[in-house]
Amino acid sequence: MSIFDLPSYVGSSFPGLIATQLEVSLGAVAAGLVLALPIGQACARWPKLYPPVLSVATVAYSIPSLAFFVLLIAYTGLTETTVLIPLMIYSLVLLIPGVVDGVRAVPPEVRLSADAMGFGPARRYLQVELPIAVPAIMASVRIAAVSSISLMSVGGVIGNYGGFGDLVSWGLHENKIRLIWLAIASLAVLAMLCDGALLLLQRTLTPWSRGRSGRKRAAQ
Amino acid sequence: MISFVQVSKRFPDGTVAVDGLTLTAPDGAITVLVGPSGCGKTTSLRMVNRLIEPTDGKILIDGVDVAGRPAAELRRSIGYVIQHAGLFPHRTVVDNIATVPVLLGASRRDARNRARELMELVELDPALATRYPHQLSGGQQQRVGVARALAADPPVLLMDEPFSAVDPIVRKNLQEQFLRIQSEVGKTILFVTHDIDEAVKLGDRIAVLREGGILAQYDTPQQLLAHPADEFVENFLGLDRGVRRLSFFSAEAVPLLTEPVVGPGVAPDQTAPWTLHVDADRRPRGWSASGAAEGTDLISIGHTFEPAADSLRAALDAAVLSPTGWAVAVDADGRVVGVASQESIAAAIRSAHDIEALDKSSGRETDGPPTRFADATRPVR
Numbered sequence: 001m002s003i004f005d006l007p008s009y010v011g012s013s014f015p016g017l018i019a020t021q022l023e024v025s026l027g028a029v030a031a032g033l034v035l036a037l038p039i040g041q042a043c044a045r046w047p048k049l050y051p052p053v054l055s056v057a058t059v060a061y062s063i064p065s066l067a068f069f070v071l072l073i074a075y076t077g078l079t080e081t082t083v084l085i086p087l088m089i090y091s092l093v094l095l096i097p098g099v100v101d102g103v104r105a106v107p108p109e110v111r112l113s114a115d116a117m118g119f120g121p122a123r124r125y126l127q128v129e130l131p132i133a134v135p136a137i138m139a140s141v142r143i144a145a146v147s148s149i150s151l152m153s154v155g156g157v158i159g160n161y162g163g164f165g166d167l168v169s170w171g172l173h174e175n176k177i178r179l180i181w182l183a184i185a186s187l188a189v190l191a192m193l194c195d196g197a198l199l200l201l202q203r204t205l206t207p208w209s210r211g212r213s214g215r216k217r218a219a220q
Numbered sequence: 221m222i223s224f225v226q227v228s229k230r231f232p233d234g235t236v237a238v239d240g241l242t243l244t245a246p247d248g249a250i251t252v253l254v255g256p257s258g259c260g261k262t263t264s265l266r267m268v269n270r271l272i273e274p275t276d277g278k279i280l281i282d283g284v285d286v287a288g289r290p291a292a293e294l295r296r297s298i299g300y301v302i303q304h305a306g307l308f309p310h311r312t313v314v315d316n317i318a319t320v321p322v323l324l325g326a327s328r329r330d331a332r333n334r335a336r337e338l339m340e341l342v343e344l345d346p347a348l349a350t351r352y353p354h355q356l357s358g359g360q361q362q363r364v365g366v367a368r369a370l371a372a373d374p375p376v377l378l379m380d381e382p383f384s385a386v387d388p389i390v391r392k393n394l395q396e397q398f399l400r401i402q403s404e405v406g407k408t409i410l411f412v413t414h415d416i417d418e419a420v421k422l423g424d425r426i427a428v429l430r431e432g433g434i435l436a437q438y439d440t441p442q443q444l445l446a447h448p449a450d451e452f453v454e455n456f457l458g459l460d461r462g463v464r465r466l467s468f469f470s471a472e473a474v475p476l477l478t479e480p481v482v483g484p485g486v487a488p489d490q491t492a493p494w495t496l497h498v499d500a501d502r503r504p505r506g507w508s509a510s511g512a513a514e515g516t517d518l519i520s521i522g523h524t525f526e527p528a529a530d531s532l533r534a535a536l537d538a539a540v541l542s543p544t545g546w547a548v549a550v551d552a553d554g555r556v557v558g559v560a561s562q563e564s565i566a567a568a569i570r571s572a573h574d575i576e577a578l579d580k581s582s583g584r585e586t587d588g589p590p591t592r593f594a595d596a597t598r599p600v601r
Contacts, residue, residue: 117320
């Protein structure tokens with residue numbers, strides 16, 4: 001028997017757990033990013049908006065996930081969505097500052113020259129501002145992904161929606177320490193692999209930022 | 221031709237940046253807007269491509285009101301160069317230059333080919349094409365900025381202190397290269413600077429603005445230096461405007477003496493206070509004082525001037541810096557053609573001014589672009 005073989009009562013295979021874990025935790029970060037992009041852009045544009053938005057995100061982050069689940073079960077039932085929504089909301093506290101930093105990293109003279117060359121607002125955003133913001137945004141996405149992978153485990157308490165968190169629940173329930181260790185090790189390895197993959201993605205997306213120290217180098 | 225007609229700009233906070241500006245920047249010439257900070261020069265420039273909208277008045281390019289043209293389309297037809305170049309950090313040099321052609325619908329391939337031509341024009345090493353801006357020096361970035369502005373071959377170029385952020389040596393190179401490029405492309409250029417030396421060096425016409433966005437004087441550089449309209453302009457031009465104006469007079473008229481120049485093996489003429497020794501190739505070796513013993517060390521000559529190409533300013537500078545007070549004149553190959561004393565240069569300056577005054581009184585003054593002579597100081601070869 002391999003260490004990756006799971007008892008039948010777990011109701012899922014090891015690869016099955018990996019799939020659920022990645023689908024829900026990374027899905028939550030992706031959904032969070034879709035929300036954070038316009039919110040962050042607005043906060044960078046109107047700086048007065050930023051502190052209240054950040055407070056709301058922080059308060060949301062402090063709501064215990066169990067409470068969130070209970071509230072959501074009434075609407076979304078015992079589904080993956082019930083686990084995904086809180087994770088998405090938690091990711092905002094990391095992603096919004098990432099987007100704001102990214103937008104602020106666009107040098108004013110770059111924005112000015114884009115305007116002066118005849119970029120429209122949409123084209124300027126997609127072809128100039130967003131690409132320049134990628135390194136800062138990706139830095140926050142990496143932290144959000146790792147934190148989401150670990151936070152998701154709590155999903156185990158509402159049924160089979162916690163990925164490796166399910167394994168922890170079963171280990172406690174059936175008094176099987178092996179399952180708990182397996183869950184912990186798997187989560188750690190998965191988080192590291194995800195982080196590495198995202199780093200690789202960022203390098204591919206931003207070949208220009210390699211070996212770049214600071215915004216300005218000495219004039220000559 | 222760019223015409224400002226009674227243009228004013230009042231910002232929402234009440235500041236008046238530009239006040240009733242009326243001037244016309246002629247075709248194919250460099251018109252410089254110069255003045256202290258807060259004089260509205262940058263605001264004036266940005267109103268041409270509608271980055272800022274005027275509160276009053278209108279701006280015409282070749283008779284067409286810019287306010288009537290869609291902003292994006294208008295901007296694609298106007299080149300724009302700024303202080304820190306504003307290059308896109310995420311695009312390679314060649315793609316930065318290709319930006320506007322791509323916006324105008326050129327294929328990426330054609331746009332890149334065009335970009336490579338422009339790199340040649342601004343003397344950038346083709347090997348830099350695939351580098352990113354942060355891998356370039358400040359001077360190289362600024363060249364990319366100029367190339368990018370010229371990529372779509374716009375008739376009009378707006379330049380906002382493009383050479384201010386680089387060190388003086390690089391700035392001088394960029395300015396000289398810019399004049400060379402302009403002599404090839406002949407764009408209608410509006411150029412903003414706070415540096416009066418740069419304005420005099422580059423401008424065919426200079427508009428001096430004062431605080432509050434009021435036009436103090438609009439003239440050719442010679443006229444500006446010779447006849448400042450008021451005390452403000454005079455102060456702005458600085459104390460050495462007289463010397464600076466000598467840039468516009470050729471050193472050709474300076475009388476040269478050849479007697480004090482002696483080749484190898486020739487005895488010095490004892491009547492002149494100084495003797496210039498040259499080698500067999502007539503290159504300067506150094507000065508000796510009259511009556512100095514044979515074999516004493518020669519006194520170094522400082523720098524030389526070339527009467528055919530240089531200005532009176534260069535000749536005067538050579539004389540002032542010379543340990544003997546005599547300037548050494550050379551030909552294009554660096555061979556000595558004669559020497560000139562400070563007194564004879566001063567006489568040449570006086571007669572140049574007299575001729576100019578005569579031209580003026582007989583109405584022979586031209587309005588064309590100024591003739592410039594080099595102020596360059598030549599190292600001893």
